[in-house]
Amino acid sequence: MPDRQEPEPQAGRVELRGVERRFGAGAERITALGPIDLDIAPGEFLVLVGASGSGKSTLLRQVAGFDTPTRGTVTIDGVTPQPGRTAGVVFQQPRLFPWRTVRGNVDLALGYAGVPRSQRRAKSDELLERVGLEGTAKRRVWEISGGQQQRVAIARALAVATPVLLMDEPFAALDALTRERLQDDVRLVSATTGRTTIFVTHSAEEAAFLGTRIVVLSKRPGQVVADIASPLARDADPEHIRESLEFAALRGEISTAVKDAAQ
Numbered sequence: 001m002p003d004r005q006e007p008e009p010q011a012g013r014v015e016l017r018g019v020e021r022r023f024g025a026g027a028e029r030i031t032a033l034g035p036i037d038l039d040i041a042p043g044e045f046l047v048l049v050g051a052s053g054s055g056k057s058t059l060l061r062q063v064a065g066f067d068t069p070t071r072g073t074v075t076i077d078g079v080t081p082q083p084g085r086t087a088g089v090v091f092q093q094p095r096l097f098p099w100r101t102v103r104g105n106v107d108l109a110l111g112y113a114g115v116p117r118s119q120r121r122a123k124s125d126e127l128l129e130r131v132g133l134e135g136t137a138k139r140r141v142w143e144i145s146g147g148q149q150q151r152v153a154i155a156r157a158l159a160v161a162t163p164v165l166l167m168d169e170p171f172a173a174l175d176a177l178t179r180e181r182l183q184d185d186v187r188l189v190s191a192t193t194g195r196t197t198i199f200v201t202h203s204a205e206e207a208a209f210l211g212t213r214i215v216v217l218s219k220r221p222g223q224v225v226a227d228i229a230s231p232l233a234r235d236a237d238p239e240h241i242r243e244s245l246e247f248a249a250l251r252g253e254i255s256t257a258v259k260d261a262a263q
């Protein structure tokens, strides 16, 4: 029997049709985003890159359902996004409850997802293992490192069986080594859960390493100026990828596209 906590393999189709977002009124009115049309297939790992202010977070908020477009439509599997139900979100800061234990934070999300109390322990153990945090369940959040806290945030986002996972610069505040380790793990988690992921970053390196597809936004108003399919094998060894010529070429292509888009 399939695990009730995992979404259907074919779930997670994200569609943006003529999406625009404006802010303010009168002379202060700005168009931050769009128009944008995007079809994101189930299981795709789409990385959004673009200069500061190009509307990456604004786009993510439309898909999360935290905000609604001024024009156009966003759907996940044909329905309007519902916060907390259609997509799990990981932010730059982990936003955990510091006085709770690691397990306590994951349990909260499991409770919200409707997992019966009797099943939560086994499920939180499984999630913590998936993000490399086995053995830390009883520790308080303030006792663990920033990288470990971000792992808890990822476990929490995976706890709710949403078809889509949204990540807004989740590793930006971490040191280079921790960042690389988390990139390795997110790549693996994404391949094993098959969840559609939209990941925002400023880093061409991160985009090349993680994405099955990389979308570059222009400067304001953010529009799609490049849409690059990654040639890198999904199941390749992380170290092998980072040393490969294909990876270097893809990173260069993304970097050039971002620089061109910012002009």
Ligand SMILES: Nc1ncnc2c1ncn2[C@@H]1O[C@H](COP(=O)(O)OP(=O)(O)OP(=O)(O)O)[C@@H](O)[C@H]1O
Pocket (backbone or CB within 6 Å): 023, 024, 032, 050, 051, 052, 053, 054, 055, 056, 057, 058, 059, 220
């Ligand atoms: N609630 C808001 N009210 C007014 N303007 C906003 C609001 N949210 C975003 N903006 C504006 O929309 C534009 C896009 O912002 P957004 O945060 O989406 O860009 P970004 O690409 O994520 O930037 P960064 O890479 O710096 O995080 C910016 O000019 C920003 O000031």
